Amino acid sequence: xxxxxxxxxxxxxxxxxxxxxxxxxxxxxxxxxxxxxxxxxxxxxxxxxxxxxxxxxxxxxxxxxxxxxxxxxxxxxxxxxxxxxxxxxxxxxxxxxxxxxxxxxxxxxxxxxxx
Amino acid sequence: xxxxxxxxxxxxxxxxxxxxxxxxxxxxxxxxxxxxxxxxxxxxxxxxxxxxxxxxxxxxxxxxxxxxxxxxxxxxxxxxxxxxxxxxxxxxxxxxxxxxxxxxxxxxxxx
Numbered sequence: 363x364x365x366x367x368x369x370x371x372x373x374x375x376x377x378x379x380x381x382x383x384x385x386x387x388x389x390x391x392x393x394x395x396x397x398x399x400x401x402x403x404x405x406x407x408x409x410x411x412x413x414x415x416x417x418x419x420x421x422x423x424x425x426x427x428x429x430x431x432x433x434x435x436x437x438x439x440x441x442x443x444x445x446x447x448x449x450x451x452x453x454x455x456x457x458x459x460x461x462x463x464x465x466x467x468x469x470x471x472x473x474x475x476x477x
Numbered sequence: 478x479x480x481x482x483x484x485x486x487x488x489x490x491x492x493x494x495x496x497x498x499x500x501x502x503x504x505x506x507x508x509x510x511x512x513x514x515x516x517x518x519x520x521x522x523x524x525x526x527x528x529x530x531x532x533x534x535x536x537x538x539x540x541x542x543x544x545x546x547x548x549x550x551x552x553x554x555x556x557x558x559x560x561x562x563x564x565x566x567x568x569x570x571x572x573x574x575x576x577x578x579x580x581x582x583x584x585x586x587x588x
Contacts, residue, residue, distance in 0.1 A: 404579060404581055405512075405514075466522065
């Protein structure tokens with residue numbers, strides 16, 4: 363069964379450093395998403411991406427964040443200058459469409475630890 | 478803005494039925510979804526309701542009342558492996574389609 367994959371599974375970085383989190387969505391999916399989940403808290407929407415551009419983003423997704431689909435398979439989230447409060451699990455998800463019935467498939471997540 | 482309310486914790490015994498409620502407030506509404514998340518795992522889609530009524534998928538059912546801005550997830554014949562967090566989520570139509578999650582309900586299933 364096709365699945366969303368993410369690398370690395372765990373990333374440790376120093377405050378102020380740049381990190382890139384990588385995702386490979388399901389191959390025929392057209393919509394891609396990033397979410398984050400601070401330990402013990404709810405899943406928070408960051409951004410959705412379609413047709414090589416951001417379709418919507420949340421208030422969390424400020425100028426420190428960017429997303430890119432550099433080739434036909436990868437979807438990346440970059441955090442330019444990490445802060446302690448960026449420590450969280452970051453989930454990538456993809457869906458075939460964005461209509462209401464198109465369920466999102468989540469990857470296993472990348473745990474980001476900012477020291 | 479958007480908000481979703483669900484109980485923080487529910488405990489039930491194996492074989493029983495449990496209902497997890499969710500009330501929501503959004504500017505636009507395109508349906509209520511439910512996700513399951515085991516500790517250390519990723520959210521997994523369980524069900525979706527766009528229209529009023531009950532949707533059944535095996536042991537899990539989900540209900541929606543749009544007039545009451547209310548829904549619930551019903552889990553039957555509980556098994557130990559159902560111990561997990563359950564999130565209700567809405568697809569918000571304000572400014573586009575983004576999924577807003579509730580804070581989650583932690584379900585403990587006891588033997």
